[in-house]
Each structure stands twice: as C-alpha cells, then as structure tokens.
Amino acid sequence: MKTSDLAGLAAQNFRESVLRSSLTTAGITVGVASLVAMLSLGIGLQRLADRRLERSGLFDTVVVFSPVRFAGLGRRRLGPAPHKSPPLDESARQTMARLPGVAEVYPDIRVPVLLRLGSRQRLTLVSGTPPSARSSDAFKGMLGSFFSAASPGEIILQTDLARELSSHPAALLGRQITLSYAERQTLPASAPAGKIAPNSENSNLSAGFSVIRRDKTLRIVGIVKREPSAGFSRFARDGALIPLALAESLNAPEPSSLTDALQNHPAQATYARLIVRVRSPQAIQTAESKIKAMGFRTFSLLDTTRNIRRFFAVLDLFLGIFGSLALIVASLGIVNTLVMAILERRREIGIMKALGASDSDVRRLFFAEAAVMGAVGGAFGTALGWAIGRLINAGANLYLRRQHFPPEVIWRLPWWLVVGAIGFSILVSLAAGIYPASRAAQLDPVQTLRYE
Amino acid sequence: MPQAAISDGAAIQASNVSRYYRMGQDVVRALDGVSLEIRRGEFLAVLGSSGSGKSTLLNIMAGLDRPTSGRMLVLGRDLTALTSEGLAHYRRVTVGMVFQAFNLIGRMTVAENVELPMRFAAVERSERQARVLNALERVGLKARARHRPAELSGGEQQRVALARALVNRPAILLADEPTGNLDSRTAAEILALLHTVNQSLATTVVMVTHEEALARRYAERNLHLADGKLTAAEAR
Numbered sequence: 020m021k022t023s024d025l026a027g028l029a030a031q032n033f034r035e036s037v038l039r040s041s042l043t044t045a046g047i048t049v050g051v052a053s054l055v056a057m058l059s060l061g062i063g064l065q066r067l068a069d070r071r072l073e074r075s076g077l078f079d080t081v082v083v084f085s086p087v088r089f090a091g092l093g094r095r096r097l098g099p100a101p102h103k104s105p106p107l108d109e110s111a112r113q114t115m116a117r118l119p120g121v122a123e124v125y126p127d128i129r130v131p132v133l134l135r136l137g138s139r140q141r142l143t144l145v146s147g148t149p150p151s152a153r154s155s156d157a158f159k160g161m162l163g164s165f166f167s168a169a170s171p172g173e174i175i176l177q178t179d180l181a182r183e184l185s186s187h188p189a190a191l192l193g194r195q196i197t198l199s200y201a202e203r204q205t206l207p208a209s210a211p212a213g214k215i216a217p218n219s220e221n222s223n224l225s226a227g228f229s230v231i232r233r234d235k236t237l238r239i240v241g242i243v244k245r246e247p248s249a250g251f252s253r254f255a256r257d258g259a260l261i262p263l264a265l266a267e268s269l270n271a272p273e274p275s276s277l278t279d280a281l282q283n284h285p286a287q288a289t290y291a292r293l294i295v296r297v298r299s300p301q302a303i304q305t306a307e308s309k310i311k312a313m314g315f316r317t318f319s320l321l322d323t324t325r326n327i328r329r330f331f332a333v334l335d336l337f338l339g340i341f342g343s344l345a346l347i348v349a350s351l352g353i354v355n356t357l358v359m360a361i362l363e364r365r366r367e368i369g370i371m372k373a374l375g376a377s378d379s380d381v382r383r384l385f386f387a388e389a390a391v392m393g394a395v396g397g398a399f400g401t402a403l404g405w406a407i408g409r410l411i412n413a414g415a416n417l418y419l420r421r422q423h424f425p426p427e428v429i430w431r432l433p434w435w436l437v438v439g440a441i442g443f444s445i446l447v448s449l450a451a452g453i454y455p456a457s458r459a460a461q462l463d464p465v466q467t468l469r470y471e
Numbered sequence: 472m473p474q475a476a477i478s479d480g481a482a483i484q485a486s487n488v489s490r491y492y493r494m495g496q497d498v499v500r501a502l503d504g505v506s507l508e509i510r511r512g513e514f515l516a517v518l519g520s521s522g523s524g525k526s527t528l529l530n531i532m533a534g535l536d537r538p539t540s541g542r543m544l545v546l547g548r549d550l551t552a553l554t555s556e557g558l559a560h561y562r563r564v565t566v567g568m569v570f571q572a573f574n575l576i577g578r579m580t581v582a583e584n585v586e587l588p589m590r591f592a593a594v595e596r597s598e599r600q601a602r603v604l605n606a607l608e609r610v611g612l613k614a615r616a617r618h619r620p621a622e623l624s625g626g627e628q629q630r631v632a633l634a635r636a637l638v639n640r641p642a643i644l645l646a647d648e649p650t651g652n653l654d655s656r657t658a659a660e661i662l663a664l665l666h667t668v669n670q671s672l673a674t675t676v677v678m679v680t681h682e683e684a685l686a687r688r689y690a691e692r693n694l695h696l697a698d699g700k701l702t703a704a705e706a707r
Contacts, residue, residue, distance in 0.1 A: 024590040035578045370574045373535060374635070375563025375591040377556050464535045468574065 020380045029387035033395075036360065043349075043356040044396040050346030051400020051444045055436065056407040057338035063412075063430040065331040071156070072300055078324045081295040081307045082127065083107065083115070084316045105314055106289045115295055118309050120302030125149050125263055127292040130271040133199040134259065136184045136191075143180060145198065145259045147266025151296065163192045163241030166262045174198070175241040175260040191239045198237055198261075201230045203272040230272060237261065300324050346444065349396070350451035353389055357455030360388070361462070368459055369467030378460040385456035386449055393448025397441035404440070405432050481544075482643055482675040483509040483532055488541035490527050490699075501527040502538070503699035511642075514669045514676045516690035518683055524699035525679040526647055532677060533566055533645050534558040546642060563592045567636030571648035573628040575620040575635075581607065582616040585635045592639050606634035610664060626657035633664060637672070644668065646678040650685065658682065662689045 033040045072078040085107045105111060116124045128147035133140055152158070153165045166173050174196060181188035184196075206227045243260070273291045297306050303321050310317050361368070368381055376384075408430040416426040490502040502524045509515050517525045530536040531543050534550050535558075543550045546565060553561060562568075567588075575584045585603045594602070607613045610630035612623075620628050629649060636644055646665060650658030662678075666689045669676045680686050686693050687707065695703040 020591050021593050023596075024593075028590070031578075366574070367576055370576060371587070371591070372559070373533065373562065373568050373570075373574070374588040375559055375639070377559030377591075379556070380559070380591060465530050468535075468570065 020376070020383070025380075025383055025387045026391075028384055029391045032360070032384075032388055033391050036356075036363075039356055039359070040392060043352045044392050044399070046349035046352040047346065047392060047396025047444055047448065048400040048403055050343075050349035051397050051440050052403035052407060053345040054339065054342030054443070055401050055404025055432065055440045056411070057342040058335060058436055058440075059404065059408045059430050059432045060411060061331065061335040061338040062433060062436065063408075063428060065335070066431050067427055067429055068327060068331065069300070072324065072327070078300040078320050079122075079297050079303065081297070081303060081310060081317050081319045083111075083293040083295055083310055084318070085289055085291050107291075107293060107315065108289045111313065111315070112290070112293055114313065115293065115306075115310060118295075118306050120297045120299070120306050122296045122298045123149065123151060124293055124295050126267065126290045127294050128263070128266040128271075128273070130200055130266060130269055132259075134180075134184070135197040135199065136194065139184050141180060141183055143258050145174070145200075145261050145266065147263035148175075148260040149263045149296075157243055158241075161241050161243045162189055163239070165241060167240070168262075171262065172235070172237045172265070173240045173262065174237040175243055176239060177258050177260075178242060178244050180259060181242045188242050191242065194239050195236050196239055198235045200233055200235070200269055200271050202233045203228045203270050204231055228272065233269075235269075343443075346447055350447045353392055353448050353451035354455060356392070357385055357389060357452055358458070360385075361455055361459045365462060365467045368462050369464040372462075372464035373468060381462070382456045382460035385459050386452050389448040389452030389456070390445050393445035394441060396448070397444030400444060401432075401437050401440050408432060480510050481508045482511045482513065482546060483507075483677070484544040485528075485531075486542045486544070488528070488531060488538045488543055490524070490531065490536065491539045500699045502531070504541070505696075505699070505701055506541075507694060507701060509675060509677060511675055512669070512673045514666065514689060514691045515678070516686035516693045517677065517679045517696060518681060518686055518693055519696035520681065523696040525696045527699075528696065529645050529647050529677065529679050532643075533568055534561045559591075563588065563639060565641055566643045566645055567639065567641040569629065569632050569636050569644070569646040569649045571651035573620070573625070573632045573652070575628055575631055577620055579619075580616065581612065581618050581620065581623070581631050584620065584631060585638050588635060588639045594639075602638055603634075606638045607631075609637065609668075610634045624657075625653050626660060629653060629657075629661050630664065633661070633668070637668060637674075640672075641674065643675045643677065646676065646680075648679055648681070650680065650682060658685060665689065 112124050112126075115121060126147070129144050130147075131142065132145050133142050148166070150166070158165050161175075163175070166175070176184070176188075176191065178188065181191055185191050206229060295306060295310065297303050303319055303324065307317050307319050307321060371381060371384075372378075412428065412430040415429050419426055485505055485507045488502055488505045489500065492499040492501055505524075505528060517528060519525045527536065531538050531550070532545065534545075534553070538551060541551075545561070548561070548565075550558065550561065575581075576587070579587070582603050585606055586599050589599050589602065604613055604616065607616055610633050612627060612630055612634065615623060615627065615631075620631065623631065629652075633649075644665070649665070650661055653661060662685050665676055665678065668674050678686070678690065683693075690707065692704065692706045694701060695705075
C-alpha cells in the first residue's frame with residue numbers, strides 16, 4: 020500500500036472516532052506543551068546567561084602574562100619557566116591575533132596619572148579601552164557617550180572619581196580635564212657623559228630610559244559606574260578610561276619596561292599583559308591551549324564557563340525529563356485508544372485482509388494512526404507550549420518592571436525545538452503503537468470474519 | 472515441490488486437503504481429505520449443511536486459511552508454500568471474495584469500499600476512479616457511488632460487495648453464501664449477476680451455498696460436502 024493511501028486511511032479513521040481520538044490527542048498536546056514550555060524556559064535562561072557572560076567580557080577573554088618571574092618573590096606559578104618562554108612582544112601579539120576564533124589582541128595598559136580639574140586633583144589609574152568595549156554592558160545606561168573615534172582626546176570617568184571631582188558629576192560632561200603622566204624616553208645606547216660611567220663593567224649596557232612628566236588635555240565624554248571587564252583586576256570604581264590607542268601613545272613606563280631594561284633589550288619592548296578576546300566563549304578553550312603551547316602563562320574563567328554550561332545542561336536534562344513524563348503518560352492513552360480501535364474494528368481488519376491487505380499493511384496502518392495522533396498532538400502541543408512560554412515571559416517581565424529592572428527574554432523557542440518536539444511526539448506515539456499494531460497485524464481473518 | 476500434477480485447464484486443484492481444529496481435548500475435522508479440480512471459467516457451487524466444511528474449503532481456496540495437510544493449487548501455484556505476504560498478494564491479485572454478511576465498511580462510501588482493494592494493490596490513483604465507476608456500472612449502482620452502505624438495501628449492498636470483489640480483475644471469484652441474507656427475488660438477481668460475470672469475464676466462480684435450487688439453476692457443477700468430506704458431484 021502506498022504511503023499516501025496509508026495516511027489517507029489513518030486520517031479517515033482519526034476523523035471517524037473523532038471524540039476518542041481528540042481526547043487522546045489532547046493528552047499528547049498537554050504532554051508536548053509541558054515539554055516545550057519547560058525546555059524553552061531552560062533554553063531561554065541559558066541564552067540569557069550566555070548573553071550576560073558574553074557582554075561581561077569575563078568569559079570571552081584570556082589574559083596572557085609576561086613570562087618574567089622574580090626569583091623568591093611570591094609563590095611558584097604554574098606554567099613554563101621564564102627562560103623557556105618567548106618574549107610577550109609585538110610579534111607574539113600578531114601570532115595570537117591570527118589564532119582561530121580570536122577577535123582581537125590588545126595590551127592591558129594601566130597608567131598612573133594625576134587628573135586636574137580646576138582646583139581639584141586626584142591621583143588615579145587610567146585604562147586603555149579598545150573600541151570593541153563599546154558593546155559592553157558597562158556602557159549601558161552611562162552618562163554621556165562612548166569615545167567618538169579610535170584615538171580622540173577624550174576620557175570617561177568612573178562614578179566615584181567623578182563624584183570626587185564634582186558634586187554634580189553630570190555637569191562634568193564636555194569639560195576639559197588635564198591628565199599628567201610619566202612618559203618613558205629611551206636613552207641612546209651610548210649614554211650622555213655623567214649619566215652612566217663608561218667603565219669596563221657596564222660598557223655593555225646598551226640602553227635605558229628616562230621618565231619625563233607630560234600633560235595632556237582631554238574632554239570628559241562619559242561617566243560609567245564600572246569599568247568594562249576587559250581584564251580581571253579592574254573592579255575599582257574610581258579610575259578613568261581613555262581610548263586604547265591614546266593609552267599606547269602615552270608611552271608610559273610599565274613594570275615590563277624595568278625588566279626589559281634590566282634584561283638588556285629595551286629596544287625590543289614587551290608587554291606586561293595582553294588581553295586576547297575571542298569571538299565566543301566556546302572558542303576560549305582552543306585559543307587558550309594554543310597560547311599555552313606558544314609558551315605563555317594564561318588565565319581565563321574557562322572552568323567557570325564550563326561549570327555554568329554544565330549546570331544548564333543538567334537543568335535542561337531535568338526539565339526535559341519532567342516535560343517528557345507527561346508525554347509518556349499521554350502515550351498510554353494512545354495504547355488504550357488503539358487497543359479499543361482493534362476491538363471495534365476486528366471485522367474491518369478481517370475484511371481488509373480478505374481484500375488483500377498484508378499483515379504489514381495492517382501494522383503500518385495502526386502505526387500511521389498513532390503517528391497522526393502524535394503529529395497532531397505534537398503540533399498543537401508545540402503551539403500551546405509556545406503560548407505558555409509567552410505567558411511566563413510576560414509574567415516575568417511584569418515582575419521585573421515592578422522591581423525596576425529592564426525586561427529580559429527568559430523564554431526561547433528555537434526552530435529545532437519545534438521540529439524536535441513534534442518529532443519526539445511522533446516517535447513516542449509510534450512506540451506506543453507497537454503493541455496495538457502487532458496485535459492488529461496478527462488477527463486471524465477467518466476468526467474476525469466468522470458470521471455472527 | 473513439483474506441480475506437474477495439475478491439469479492444464481484447472482483453475483483450482485485440491486489434493487487430499489484436510490483442516491483440523493483442536494477444541495480442548497477434541498479434534499474437529501472441518502475438512503477431511505478433500506480432493507477436487509475446478510476448471511478455468513467454471514461456475515461451481517459447493518453445497519452442504521451448516522458445519523459441513525464448505526466455508527473452510529472456500530477460506531483455504533481464498534488463502535485466508537491454511538490446510539492442516541494436503542495441497543491447494545490455484546492457477547498452478549501451491550498456496551501451502553506461500554508466506555503470509557505471498558498469500559496477501561495472492562488475495563489482492565488472483566481472487567475476489569463475496570460474503571454472506573456483505574462485509575462492507577460502514578464508514579466508507581460505496582465508491583470508497585470498491586476502491587479499497589485497489590489501495591492495497593497500489594493501483595495508481597488516476598486509474599482508480601474510472602475502475603470504481605466501471606465496476607459499479609457493471610452491478611447497476613453507479614448512481615449510488617457516494618452513498619453509505621447503510622443507505623442501501625441488502626441486495627444493493629451485495630452488489631457493491633460484488634463490484635469490490637471484481638475491481639482488481641481477479642481470475643477467480645469466491646462467494647461464501649452470497650444469497651444467505653437476501654430474499655428469494657434478490658437472491659436470484661445476485662446469482663444472475665454472478666452468472667453474467669462468469670460468462671462475460673470468463674471468471675471462475677466458486678460459490679458456497681445451501682440453496683440447491685439456485686445452485687442447480689446457475690452452476691455448471693455442484694459438489695456436496697458433509698462432515699468435511701466430498702459426498703457427491705453433479706453436473707448440470
């Protein structure tokens with residue numbers, strides 16, 4: 020028998036016993052709806068957490084440290100010994116930037132500065148902020164705006180610093196502020212007379228650097244509560260942010276400048292730390308292992324990300340199991356309906372066999388009827404699950420609004436869940452149809468057609 | 472298994488066919504060593520009282536039942552050697568059946584009932600409609616195609632059952648008490664129809680009945696069964 024004929028007969032049988040079939044299908048609908056609602060809630064929460072993690076900048080970032088280690092200072096660190104590591108320089112930065120999944124690599128620059136605004140002044144740290152930080156959650160709801168271009172003379176203050184500089188922080192926007200910092204100037208290989216004694220012991224010193232105070236006037240364009248977490252030690256609320264290109268152009272000495280000078284290669288400047296930002300948290304593991312293979316020490320919150328993902332996987336599993344329970348119970352309804360159908364249609368099955376239907380035709384017909392119930396129940400159940408999810412979302416957002424939180428999408432129904440739920444419903448229905456279908460196929464036509 | 476024993480002109484040949492049923496400790500011999508031969512295009516009536524084994528014989532000929540022993544050859548094919556799927560194919564293609572109780576499916580229309588064997592035979596949908604109408608026209612019920620069986624008289628229902636039995640153009644038509652539920656006038660009409668089918672389509676007709684008068688009128692040959700054994704054979 021052709022599949023189209025099989026489907027036609029199954030649909031006809033469904034229509035003929037519409038009340039019983041509908042009640043059975045309603046059971047499946049409720050089961051699928053519960054499965055869809057629970058899983059879509061789990062997926063929604065996971066996506067919400069993923070989105071938060073991605074925007075936080077904590078989970079898509081690997082910090083790469085300079086291999087320098089001071090003997091006897093601090094505890095022994097894991098990772099390769101400094102003498103086995105390449106320098107953390109521009110060449111290493113370029114290599115890391117070419118790694119798969121890496122979005123950008125930039126130096127973690129923090130410069131001690133003196134900020135002066137009128138009569139008020141304050142010592143603080145300014146951080147170089149890459150343009151990509153614009154999408155960070157830290158800048159949502161900020162006063163003013165993010166930097167207008169890659170390297171303008173602009174500065175963003177953190178809230179506590181702004182309060183120290185003015186009792187009306189908002190009034191600071193647009194005002195000029197003076198930033199005093201120490202600029203590093205590399206000394207030539209042959210140092211001026213009197214600065215370095217040209218004796219035999221130090222004649223092989225190739226260079227050093229001097230430090231000169233510089234002033235720069237910047238315009239305050241924004242005030243933020245916290246610093247975007249491009250690194251892991253930046254949780255202070257009284258610093259300031261400047262564009263990364265500007266921070267690099269300040270040429271301020273870093274801890275690595277001293278070690279570079281001591282290690283006799285100041286011309287080959289190295290970075291104290293590089294921030295490697297990957298395109299998605301999933302790419303962290305690969306990027307981090309490749310950077311480690313290059314010989315650098317790294318740090319990321321990969322394990323934390325893993326744990327969070329594991330938690331959601333377990334949550335989804337449990338939600339799926341609980342959701343499926345209702346569907347499994349509903350499948351018993353299918354067994355009952357089909358067994359009743361066999362009892363009612365004994366003679367009809369015998370007639371079909373007498374007219375040439377094979378055992379497999381009869382078996383397939385009952386499977387098709389189970390599948391029709393599964394498909395109809397699955398489709399309606401998915402729609403109902405979607406509606407329940409929307410209600411949960413609306414209710415949650417109503418609550419969030421009352422608590423003065425921004426609305427969130429905590430419920431998601433991806434297309435694969437729609438297809439999967441209907442498919443699972445059909446699969447469960449087919450499984451429920453195994454016993455009735457086999458029983459119907461085994462009916463003896465002579466017995467069923469015996470004239471009463 | 473050799474099949475050379477069958478005559479060239481035989482549609483059906485039963486060789487020592489027996490069918491026993493176990494009823495608790497007892498064994499019921501529904502058929503007991505029946506041997507017969509039915510020619511192609513013959514109209515044969517099997518007569519006998521209730522419980523004589525005539526329906527059992529017909530069910531074995533139809534491939535609905537299997538003999539306990541013996542061989543049933545139909546158009547040269549040994550039914551006892553066929554698998555369950557093979558027997559289903561045989562019922563789809565080679566035989567058509569008409570029952571005493573009509574056995575139409577009540578929730579289907581007349582046309583759908585007649586179309587049903589073609590669904591199992593995977594006949595193209597485009598071809599079915601014409602064949603349904605042709606079969607109904609043959610039994611004079613073309614105008615009733617959209618009716619439900621319950622809206623028809625007994626005679627009309629049996630004619631629909633006949634149209635259904637013929638729609639796959641079988642070589643053999645098996646009728647189990649086709650007039651058992653009909654009044655004498657309608658019974659005569661149905662038998663006349665069976666006779667027409669036998670004559671016009673050269674279909675071999677095997678009819679089980681206990682109405683000797685009608686059997687003598689239409690059948691070319693009558694076989695008598697009693698207690699599962701052939702007791703007599705008479706030609707018209």
